[in-house]
Amino acid sequence: MTELPARRLLLVHAHPDDESINNGVTMARYAAEGAHVTLVTCTLGERGEVIPPELGHLTGAALGGHRRGELAAAMRALGVEDFRLLGGPGRFADSGMMGLPDNDDPGCLWQADVDRAAELLVEVIREVRPQVLVTYDPDGGYGHPDHIQAHRIAMRAAELAAEAGCPVDKVYWNRVPRTVAEDAFARLRDDLPGLPFEKAAGVEDVPGVVDDERITTEIRGDGGANAAKTAAMRAHVTQITVAEPYFVLSNELAQPVFTTEYYELVRGERSGDGDGRESDLFAGIAGTDGITGTAGIEVAS
Ligand SMILES: [Zn+2]
Numbered sequence: 001m002t003e004l005p006a007r008r009l010l011l012v013h014a015h016p017d018d019e020s021i022n023n024g025v026t027m028a029r030y031a032a033e034g035a036h037v038t039l040v041t042c043t044l045g046e047r048g049e050v051i052p053p054e055l056g057h058l059t060g061a062a063l064g065g066h067r068r069g070e071l072a073a074a075m076r077a078l079g080v081e082d083f084r085l086l087g088g089p090g091r092f093a094d095s096g097m098m099g100l101p102d103n104d105d106p107g108c109l110w111q112a113d114v115d116r117a118a119e120l121l122v123e124v125i126r127e128v129r130p131q132v133l134v135t136y137d138p139d140g141g142y143g144h145p146d147h148i149q150a151h152r153i154a155m156r157a158a159e160l161a162a163e164a165g166c167p168v169d170k171v172y173w174n175r176v177p178r179t180v181a182e183d184a185f186a187r188l189r190d191d192l193p194g195l196p197f198e199k200a201a202g203v204e205d206v207p208g209v210v211d212d213e214r215i216t217t218e219i220r221g222d223g224g225a226n227a228a229k230t231a232a233m234r235a236h237v238t239q240i241t242v243a244e245p246y247f248v249l250s251n252e253l254a255q256p257v258f259t260t261e262y263y264e265l266v267r268g269e270r271s272g273d274g275d276g277r278e279s280d281l282f283a284g285i286a287g288t289d290g291i292t293g294t295a296g297i298e299v300a301s
Helices: 018-032 060-078 114-128 145-163 178-194 223-235
Strands: 008-013 036-041 082-085 132-135 170-177 217-220 241-243 246-248 253-256 260-267
Touching: 008 018, 008 114, 008 145, 018 036, 018 060, 018 217, 018 223, 018 260, 036 060, 036 114, 060 082, 060 223, 114 145, 132 145, 145 170, 170 178, 178 253, 223 241
Parallel strands: 008 036, 008 132, 036 082, 132 170
Antiparallel strands: 170 260, 217 260, 241 246, 246 253
C-alpha cells in the first residue's frame, strides 16, 4: 500500500499543451506544495498544426508520439509525475477543428461514446480519489470538438463516480475574467512593436472568457510557479512559441500568458469568506487543510 497525499487534484484536458496554457501555475503550485496532481489528457493532438518548419514533417501518429514527449517534458517542468492519456495512448484520436471531415473519423474523440469514455475516467477517479476536478465549460472554452468532449466526459465521470460512492467534492471550469483579458490585451497592443510576433489575438480568441462576477476562485503564481508555467509551455515546441509574458500558437497571433489562473466553481460548496474569491481550490474541503497532511488515503499499489 502507498499513501496518497491529503490533497488530490485531477485535471482533464483535450490535447497536450492545454494543461500548461490553462493551468500551469495551478499545477506547479499544488505539486510544489505536496498535493497529488493527476492530469488526464484525452488525445495526443496528432491533428494539431506544427509551428517549427524543421518539425513540419511530423503528422499523424508521428506527431502524436512527438507530442507525448513534449507533454512529458512539460510535466517535468511543472513537477507533475502522474499524467495519463485517457484509456491509454492513442485510444482516442484528435478530432481536428470543428466542421472538418476529421470529425467523422470513427476513432476520434468526437465520435466516442461519452458514457464509455467517462467510465475510463472513473477508473482514474476510483484510484486517485481526487477532491477537486478541473475541466472546460460546455463549449470547451472555444468550441473545439475535443475540448467539448473532454468537458462532457469529465462531467459525466463526476456523476458516475458519485453514484459509485467516490464523489469529487468540487468541480471547476477554466475561466478568464473579461476585465483581466481586456487589460492584458491593451498592454499587449502597446508591447507588440517590441515583440517577435507581428499580430495580436483579441479577447475573443481566449477560451473561457466570462464576466468577472462568474469567477469564484483565483490561483496566483509565485516566482517558481510562473517560471514553471512558461517552461512547460516552451516544452510544447510544436505548438507554442513563448516570448514572455506573451506567446503564440500556430495562428501566430500573440496572446498574454496568464500567471494568475481563474476558475468558476460549478459543483460543490464555495468556501465562505464573504464575497471574496477563493484562493485555494481545496478551500472548505474537510481533511485537506494540512498541505501535505497525513489524512491521505491508502491505495493498493
Ligand atoms: Zn486543445
